[in-house]
Amino acid sequence: MSGRRNTNALFxxxxxxxxxxxxxxxxxxxxxxxxxxxxxxxxxxATKSSxxxxxxxxxxxxxxxxxxxxxxxxxxxxxxQSLFRNPLAGPYILGISSGAGLGVALVVMGATIxxxxxxxxxxxxxxxxxxxxxxxxxxxLVSLRLKDVMTxxxxxxxxxxxxxxxxxxIQYFTTDFQLKSFLIWTLGSLxxxxxxxxxxxxxxxxxxxxxxxxxxxxxxxxxxxEDYAKSMGIVVKSSRLFxxxxxxxxxxxITAYCGPIGFVGIIVPHLCRLLFKSxxxxxxxPAAVLMGAELLLLSDVLAQLPGNGVKLPINSVSSIIGIPxxxxxxxxxxxxxxxx
Amino acid sequence: MTKEILNISSxxxxxxxxxxxxxxxxxxxxxxxxxxxxxxxxxxxxxxLIRAISGLLPYQKGNIQFYNKEISTWSKQDLAxxxxxxxxxxxxxxxxxxxxxxxxxxxxxxxxxxxxxxxxLQAVEKSIDSCGxxxxxxxxxxxxxxxxxxxVFLARALAQSCECLILDEPTTHLDVKNTVSQLKLIQSLSxxxxxxxxxxxxxxxxxxxxxxxxxxxxxxxxxxxxxxxxYDDCKYQEMLLGEAYRFDVKTNRFSLKxxx
Numbered sequence: 159m160s161g162r163r164n165t166n167a168l169f170x171x172x173x174x175x176x177x178x179x180x181x182x183x184x185x186x187x188x189x190x191x192x193x194x195x196x197x198x199x200x201x202x203x204a205t206k207s208s209x210x211x212x213x214x215x216x217x218x219x220x221x222x223x224x225x226x227x228x229x230x231x232x233x234x235x236x237x238x239q240s241l242f243r244n245p246l247a248g249p250y251i252l253g254i255s256s257g258a259g260l261g262v263a264l265v266v267m268g269a270t271i272x273x274x275x276x277x278x279x280x281x282x283x284x285x286x287x288x289x290x291x292x293x294x295x296x297x298x299l300v301s302l303r304l305k306d307v308m309t310x311x312x313x314x315x316x317x318x319x320x321x322x323x324x325x326x327x328i329q330y331f332t333t334d335f336q337l338k339s340f341l342i343w344t345l346g347s348l349x350x351x352x353x354x355x356x357x358x359x360x361x362x363x364x365x366x367x368x369x370x371x372x373x374x375x376x377x378x379x380x381x382x383x384e385d386y387a388k389s390m391g392i393v394v395k396s397s398r399l400f401x402x403x404x405x406x407x408x409x410x411x412i413t414a415y416c417g418p419i420g421f422v423g424i425i426v427p428h429l430c431r432l433l434f435k436s437x438x439x440x441x442x443x444p445a446a447v448l449m450g451a452e453l454l455l456l457s458d459v460l461a462q463l464p465g466n467g468v469k470l471p472i473n474s475v476s477s478i479i480g481i482p483x484x485x486x487x488x489x490x491x492x493x494x495x496x497x498x
Numbered sequence: 499m500t501k502e503i504l505n506i507s508s509x510x511x512x513x514x515x516x517x518x519x520x521x522x523x524x525x526x527x528x529x530x531x532x533x534x535x536x537x538x539x540x541x542x543x544x545x546x547l548i549r550a551i552s553g554l555l556p557y558q559k560g561n562i563q564f565y566n567k568e569i570s571t572w573s574k575q576d577l578a579x580x581x582x583x584x585x586x587x588x589x590x591x592x593x594x595x596x597x598x599x600x601x602x603x604x605x606x607x608x609x610x611x612x613x614x615x616x617x618x619l620q621a622v623e624k625s626i627d628s629c630g631x632x633x634x635x636x637x638x639x640x641x642x643x644x645x646x647x648x649x650v651f652l653a654r655a656l657a658q659s660c661e662c663l664i665l666d667e668p669t670t671h672l673d674v675k676n677t678v679s680q681l682k683l684i685q686s687l688s689x690x691x692x693x694x695x696x697x698x699x700x701x702x703x704x705x706x707x708x709x710x711x712x713x714x715x716x717x718x719x720x721x722x723x724x725x726x727x728x729y730d731d732c733k734y735q736e737m738l739l740g741e742a743y744r745f746d747v748k749t750n751r752f753s754l755k756x757x758x
Contacts, residue, residue, distance in 0.1 A: 437592025
């Protein structure tokens with residue numbers, strides 16, 4: 159079957175591209191480290207000690223963050239698009255990032271207003287996780303009672319808007335300095351994660367990605383609509399809860415550590431469908447893991463392009479790369495709904 | 499020996515989230531290997547009845563016993579191994595290959611990863627053959643015409659290897675030739691493979707020829723008849739066809755009575 163051969167060839171291509179982009183990402187930065195230098199560092203024979211320091215303290219954790227972040231957001235977005243049968247859905251459609259934003263806003267800017275100040279390094283991720291969990295918890299309670307998945311979508315969007323509105327009020331009353339540090343969080347960053355944080359992120363999101371793959375049957379069944387899903391033996395309510403939970407964990411934790419990195423989660427699922435010409439989640443989930451990681455590694459490389467140590471915000475770069483790709487697809491295919 | 503697989507007694511049905519009754523006091527039963535045809539006007543409640551029988555629509559009053567067990571108490575997976583469904587809605591999101599789509603019919607039997615075993619592949623192959631869609635197998639669902647979709651959806655349901663098939667309007671969008679082949683398939687599935695089939699259709703004259711029983715859905719009531727009763731009794735014809743279309747015993751066909 160030629161279709162299957164194509165699929166395998168594409169997977170091979172994506173698998174080969176991953177280490178290449180990873181290495182490229184490691185070598186680019188304010189100090190150029192050539193690929194041969196990279197090997198020397200790995201062998202413990204670095205010619206300059208500064209290379210070793212930059213490599214292990216900054217480049218390597220950042221590259222791993224990009225990898226996990228891209229994979230997680232793409233799969234999270236894919237789950238939302240399939241659950242809601244909506245090509246515009248993404249990891250943040252249910253207000254997860256707005257909830258996280260509210261948590262962070264309270265911690266970063268709340269000090270001036272409420273007179274509380276928490277400034278340990280773990281408080282921002284913790285506040286973001288709590289904010290995301292709050293939204294997830296409300297959605298969970300509601301989805302137990304709801305029959306209709308569309309109502310849930312609207313509710314998620316409204317919850318997100320409320321959180322954003324509260325953030326707006328906090329922003330209005332805060333100081334310039336704190337406002338800027340909050341805005342920097344909203345731009346997203348792949349930097350600054352310690353190895354301990356990375357391990358935690360990799361462990362939890364790794365498990366969530368495996369869980370997402372195990373949901374491939376209900377996800378495929380949802381493509382036919384919930385009635386058919388039921389008639390095929392899928393327990394719709396609990397599958398829906400699992401999908402929301404997994405998608406929420408993936409997006410929530412990433413938002414906590416890296417800020418809201420928006421576009422990857424919407425665009426990568428579409429790229430995978432177009433590339434593999436399939437909507438089967440057995441193919442799409444591993445494809446989204448690989449392509450998501452690669453797109454974010456590439457975005458991060460491009461974010462360093464201005465040189466002289468100037469770095470563009472990753473959130474803006476991923477959108478600037480993503481939008482032309484989406485436009486190209488739309489013009490080529492005339493309609494994105496065809497591929498969806 | 500006949501084996502009863504479905505028994506509905508004093509069932510009242512309303513649309514989901516509404517208290518207005520669509521159908522009242524429905525009583526019907528179906529044996530193994532029999533075909534039940536549901537006829538009725540648009541909006542008469544055929545699809546509502548079909549959704550209730552499939553366990554998709556909750557009901558307040560009455561019983562639907564499937565294999566002597568109330569339909570609402572079946573686990574989804576067990577039910578999916580006994581009953582397969584084709585609804586009128588055939589919008590699916592995304593790009594799926596026909597073969598891949600038919601293989602979704604094996605979901606009640608496969609593991610978490612949906613891995614197809616030898617027997618699953620055989621079942622898929624067999625249903626593609628029975629539905630005559632070999633020429634479509636490498637196409638994508640969104641490239642199919644409405645009529646082709648109809649057959650592909652039936653193939654997916656057949657791949658579920660169920661003893662009971664429920665088909666909501668399986669002949670809509672089909673031309674006469676394909677309608678006939680679809681009905682022949684329904685007949686052979688019931689008579690040769692012993693499947694029990696419930697289906698609705700608007701091509702009543704063709705569909706009646708493969709039915710063992712007829713459920714006529716009119717004004718919130720379900721009249722259970724033999725197909726022959728429909729030809730013999732003008733009362734039933736008027737219920738379904740209105741005043742101007744009748745079975746003419748002399749010519750042995752349905753004909754229009756425009757100016758009488």
